[in-house]
Amino acid sequence: MAIGRRCPGWMLFLVGAICVLSLFLVSVLFDSRLQVEPIDDGTCVLFDTGWSLFVDGELKAEEMVLPMSVRVPRRSSVVRIDNMLPDPLPTSNACLSIGLGMSLLEVFVDGVSVYRFDAEGSPWRLPFYGGRMPHFVRIADDAAGKPISLVMESSAASFVSRNLSAPVLGTKVSALFMHANQEWLSLFFGFTFSIVGIACLFGVVFVKRVEDRRSLKSFGALELVLGIWVLTQGRSKFLFVRNPAVPMDFSCLALFLLPVCLAGFYSHTYRTEKSGDLFLRISFVFPVAYCVIGILQLCGVLLYCDTLMFAGAALGLYVFSMLLVSILHLARGARSLLSFVVALSLLFASVLADEILLVEGVVLDNATLLHLAMTIGGIVMFGQSLRNITSGNRGEIRDRMLFELAYTDALTGLGNRALYDKKIIELEQERKCATGIIVADINDFKVANDAFGHDHGDHVLQEIAQELREMVPPGVFLFRTGGDEFVIMLPGIDARRLASLESELYSRFHDTERIVVAIGSYLYAPANDESMIDAICLADDAMYRDKAWLKGRSRQG
Amino acid sequence: MMRRKRILDSKMRAGGLAFFQVKGHYVLDRRGDDFHYRKSPTAPLPSSVIVLRRISLTSYSVRILCGGYHDGIIGCLLLRRHTGRREWIRRGFDMKRIHGRKLGVVSVGALALLVFLIFSISVTYDSKLNVEPLDDRSYQLFERGWTVYMDDVLVASDATLPLQLTVPSRGVPIRIVNTLPDPLPVSNSCIAISLAMSTLDVSIDGRPVYSFNADDSPWKLPFLGGAMPHFVRVPEWGAGKEISLEMSSTATPRMARVVSAPALGTKISTMFWQLDSEWLSLFFGYTFFFIGVACLAASPWIKKIADRKSLLWFGVCELFLGIWVLMEGKSKFLFFRNPAVPIDLCVLVLYLAPMCLAEFFTSAYQPGRAAVVFRRISALFVCGYCVVGALQFSGRLLFSDTMPVVGFLLGLYLLAMFVVSSVLLAKGNKGLLSFILALAILFLSAFLEVALFVSGVVLDSVTWLHVSLSLCWLILFVQVFRNITSSNRDLIRERMLLEMAYTDALTGFGNRAAYDQKQLELDRSHRGAIGILAMDMNDLKSANDTQGHLFGDKLLHEFAMNLKSLLPESALAYRIGGDEFIVFVEGCDASELAKLVDRIVSNFAPGAGSGYSVAVGSSLFVPSEGDIVSSIRAADRDMYACKAKMKGDASSIR
Structure with missing residues (x-):
């Protein structure tokens, strides 16, 4: 019957879930058919053929197809590409969109300058145009069929080949979507990394052990740095900020701080001793280099972007050596490093791919795979960090339990002899307040034990312990110091309250049928210049007097 | 040493x-x-x-x-x-906290400061770079001089938008007419108008240029989705001509229609005008969504069922909230243009929210009978979803018509939850404080949202609302987290107590109970050969009697530690009596076992200076040849023989 009643509830839930789901699916199905005009009207055409290339005014190539890489002799070499605008233009009010990295741009239509981007406003000694950014140049309707020329002057070092991508001709909205569309995922990946990083940095507050805290902190910093890198490298950022130079600054900082975060995570999470220490030390070279390059940039000798390739290569090497060392440790038996090796090989593979593509001059349109590798690596490392935290937690509880076990009398749950000894020393050293001492001893416990068995004796001891616990005020220490001996220490008590407690104990334990307990008390006052041991002896004496009196009474009775 | x-x-x-x-x-x-x-x-x-x-x-x-x-x-x-x-x-014992060759705090701090300084300088310089903005800000609001017709009856002339109109019944067409400026503000300009649940037909000079209606949606009542911006290209010849916008809403007639002012400018600038205030919603929504997914993904790792449930439902709540924020914001239109599907998601989330909240409430706070009531009520919301869905099929009602009512009911539900948990808190359920705090914040924000929705105000930016939501979820998450850690601690404690029950405290070996269990296990299911060692410390009793139990303990200890260093990793050692030990060595053959015995005997021989000697006996248990009990007995006999021999040697030396 009970099953019969429970079953419908469970079934009801299932039926409800199916109802809701099917209704939802039907409405989505219907509604997804609604026809809406897209924002992007798709009028873009690639404007990639028929360009002629001039370097420093000298004709280098004709009828060439973009994209292409151009080697230039000097940093300030001027690259110009010419072409004829189509007639008619693909749309009215068209817009020419060009993605350019670290370069000045001036656009001439029919010999008239229509657009200019230079480092105006930036007071660097070497002009810095920031990373790759899309430029949008309006082309007037009457410009159809006229010659167009694009003049570029890069601020990147001359040995970096210039990569000229193909411009796009269409409405501004469609050009914008063409630039940003492949980058949406990067936006979300970057944002996700950043959230995870920030969340971990906040979560550090809740972690107790120093090592775990450091490991989580390094992990958070690592994720944050990766997030900043991904966010500032993607193109979709231009929806929010148009300045291409500031994100570049963030990218540089992230690149130079990445090794520190990685090494911090490695050494704090895996405890690889010497190698972790070494990597941490080496990693500090990167921020030092950041400072040196920054000063050079201030003096106008060098730009960060010039060093980006070297820094990337150094980072690659660093990560690679870390990978090798951890594989070595793994082979020697440090099992936990497996997660690091997996994560690092993923990260390394992705960084390497990034680097190779950068050197090759290929700009990744879509770095989704790379970011996926980073995500998986991050999850693997986070798992390790979490495992450490939980096992550390376990260790801490174990310590605390050992402590409890070592200082607790197993039978009664009161403090044991060891704790009693410790407390005496503590109270004597503190010498702060008067302490009441009550000593209690069970009369004829040995006799009862022999007569009724040990189980009975244990039961009696537990009962007394429980009653004592209930009777004494809070903040009082209870010990079982010997077989049938109990000691109560009452710090901060006065003579009157001690006496009242004692009389309470008397009335409870003196006139019972079964158990009779002898009680003695003494108030230990540090001001009297006596030792704690003496005080306990005096309490003991009082107890023995009580015991003798009790014995006399029972003999009379 | x-x-x-x-x-x-x-x-x-x-x-x-x-x-x-x-x-x-x-x-x-x-x-x-x-x-x-x-x-x-x-x-x-x-x-x-x-x-x-x-x-x-x-x-x-x-x-x-x-x-x-x-x-x-x-x-x-x-x-x-x-x-x-x-x-x-x-x-050795000269232990201090060793400050070795560690990188000093000062140098690291100085480096950090330098890096920060240089970074700030570069950001300051680079932020001065002049860049042409993406949005050329060429739009202007086209708000004055509109003539408004309802059902072809003139309602207002020379009106200024936004205008609130009360419509007698569903589907009554509203037409607003104006004259385009001459010249147009920019060439190739675009008129952007934001409309909710409404068809739109735009004609210039009597020629239709844009139409949005529910052509393909086969609902009986056409459903046009939530608020969405329409972008209509205005041809060059339209300058100075008459423009007419005809709208017919699918929302219920009870609701007042707000006709907002269109904007005129380039498409890019009008697009940014629509979306600019909504970027933050995108990120808030995504954050909620992500955290929800993360919690859901993490919940299988939680061992205790109540904790797992509370994390799971917390994740679902967070996920739903994320979906709501993402789908209500306008920036979603960058990714997909269909306005109806997001509304479907919103409706689902709204109707299921009470259930998730009730489940979370139950699993995280254990409020007793109150939870049952709330769970039952929340089931009504789910039923409501099904009923309204069926009505939408039959063409009587739209989901969006019920939104204000459901929002209001949800508000009531939250209020009831708030009151009930306050009462429970007053009765002594201390844990509910966090829930009440969070609910107060949530309630406030939800109430505000509903109030604004009912009064027809569309919030441009709900940033502070989202901030309060984040805050409230943070509070709840801390509660969930605290539950998990505390029960985790209990779990570990239990496991360790169990472990300790099977461990001999003095030697760290298994105790008698562990030995009995292992013996049973080996007897039942073991297939490979096992080497068995039986050991007995000689003269432990006399040492105990003459030099005290502590000394005896010390000897036992020392022996256990030394024995452990001699045994292979896979060996299992037990102390089964005062001075008796049994060791099982799995995967061992006769010669290895003999070597092991030799090593132990020579290490603890009477003359080795350790102050005690150990008798060792061994036998090899092969499952096909006998049972474990007899093998152990054989090892025992072997050990006694060894002991007798040792005693004999000792007496002959004497």
Whole structure:
């Protein structure tokens, strides 16, 4: 019957879930058919053929197809590409969109300058145009069929080949979507990394052990740095900020701080001793280099972007050596490093791919795979960090339990002899307040034990312990110091309250049928210049007097 | 000393518990976080359990756990896995917190400061770079001089938008007419108008240029989705001509229609005008969504069912909230243009929200009977979803018509929850404080949203609302987290108590109970050969009697530690009586076993200087040839033979 009643509830839930789901699916199905005009009207055409290339005014190539890489002799070499605008233009009010990295741009239509981007406003000694950014140049309707020329002057070092991508001709909205569309995922990946990083940095507050805290902190910093890198490298950022130079600054900082975060995570999470220490030390070279390059940039000798390739290569090497060392440790038996090796090989593979593509001059349109590798690596490392935290937690509880076990009398749950000894020393050293001492001893416990068995004796001891616990005020220490001996220490008590407690104990334990307990008390006052041991002896004496009196009474009775 | 070093070495490789002998007196001082050991001629060693903990790369901390033992007695050293072994052993007891060749705090701080400084300088310089903005800000609001017709009846002339109209019934067409400026503000301009649940037909000079209606949606009542911006290209010839916008809404007639002012400009600028205030919603929504997914993904790892449920439902709540925020914001239109599907999601989330909240409430706070009531009521919302869905099929009602009512009911539901949990809190359920706090914030924000929705105000930016939502979820998450950690601790404690019940405290070997269990297990299911060693310490009883039990304990201990270093990793050792030990060595053959026995006997021979001797017996248990009990008996007999021989040797020497 009970099953019969429970079953419908469970079934009801299932039926409800199916109802809701099917209704939802039907409405989505219907509604997804609604026809809406897209924002992007798709009028873009690639404007990639028929360009002629001039370097420093000298004709280098004709009828060439973009994209292409151009080697230039000097940093300030001027690259110009010419072409004829189509007639008619693909749309009215068209817009020419060009993605350019670290370069000045001036656009001439029919010999008239229509657009200019230079480092105006930036007071660097070497002009810095920031990373790759899309430029949008309006082309007037009457410009159809006229010659167009694009003049570029890069601020990147001359040995970096210039990569000229193909411009796009269409409405501004469609050009914008063409630039940003492949980058949406990067936006979300970057944002996700950043959230995870920030969340971990906040979560550090809740972690107790120093090592775990450091490991989580390094992990958070690592994720944050990766997030900043991904966010500032993607193109979709231009929806929010148009300045291409500031994100570049963030990218540089992230690149130079990445090794520190990685090494911090490695050494704090895996405890690889010497190698972790070494990597941490080496990693500090990167921020030092950041400072040196920054000063050079201030003096106008060098730009960060010039060093980006070297820094990337150094980072690659660093990560690679870390990978090798951890594989070595793994082979020697440090099992936990497996997660690091997996994560690092993923990260390394992705960084390497990034680097190779950068050197090759290929700009990744879509770095989704790379970011996926980073995500998986991050999850693997986070798992390790979490495992450490939980096992550390376990260790801490174990310590605390050992402590409890070592200082607790197993039978009664009161403090044991060891704790009693410790407390005496503590109270004597503190010498702060008067302490009441009550000593209690069970009369004829040995006799009862022999007569009724040990189980009975244990039961009696537990009962007394429980009653004592209930009777004494809070903040009082209870010990079982010997077989049938109990000691109560009452710090901060006065003579009157001690006496009242004692009389309470008397009335409870003196006139019972079964158990009779002898009680003695003494108030230990540090001001009297006596030792704690003496005080306990005096309490003991009082107890023995009580015991003798009790014995006399029972003999009379 | 050499022996101790060996023990420590072997123990530290394995990690865990190690015992050692303390010689001399030591005092532990604590100054702040630092511990200092100093050798003292008089003071007793205050403790016997020491925790050596590695704080960082090169520093350690020492913690004394329990005391009571005195000179020359066993100490117990707890070591973490992979602690810096060599340094520690060389330092012996002279343990301080070692500040080795660590990178100083000062130099790291200075570097950080320098990096920060240089970064700030570069950002300052680079932020001055002049860049043409993406949005050319060429739009202007086209708000004055509109003539408004409802059902072809003139309602207002020369009106200024936005205008609120009360419509008599669903589907009544509203037409607003104006004259386009001449010249147009920019060439190739675009008119952008934001409309909710409404068809739109735009004609210029009588020629239709744009139409949005529910052509393909086969609902009986056409459903046009939530608020969406329409972008209509205005041709060049339209300058100075008459423009007419005809709208017919699918929302219920009870709701007042707000006709907002269109904007005229380039498409880019109008697009940014629509979306600019909504970027934050995108990120808030995504954050909620992501956290929800993360919690859902993490919940299978939680061991306790109640905790797992609470994390799961927390994740679902968060996920739903994320979906709501993402789908209500306008920036979603960058990714997909269909306005109806997001509204479907919103409706689902709204109707299911009470259930998720009730489940979370139940699993995280255990409020008793109150939870049942709330769960039942929340089921009504789910039923409501189904009923309204069926009505939408039959063409009577639209989901969006019920939104204000449902929002209001949800508000009531939350209020009831708030009141009930306040009452429970007053009755003594302390844990509910966090829920009440969170609910108060949530309630406030939800109430506000509903109030604004009912009064027809569309919020441009709900940032502060989202901030309060984030805050409230943070509070709830902390509660969930606290539950998980506390029950995790209980779980670990239980497991450790269990472990301790099967461990002999003195030697760290298995105890009699563990031995019995293992014996049963081997008898039942083991297939490979097992080497069995039986051992007995000679003269332990006399040592106990003459030199005290503590000395006897010490001997047992020393023996156990030495034995452990001799045994292979896979061996299982048990102390089954006062001075009796049994060891099982799995995967062992006769010759290996003989070697092992030789090694043990020679190590603990009477003349080896350890102060005690050990008799060892062995037998090989092969499952196909006999049972384990008889094999153990054989080992025992072997051991007694060995013992007799040792005694005989001793007497013959004498």
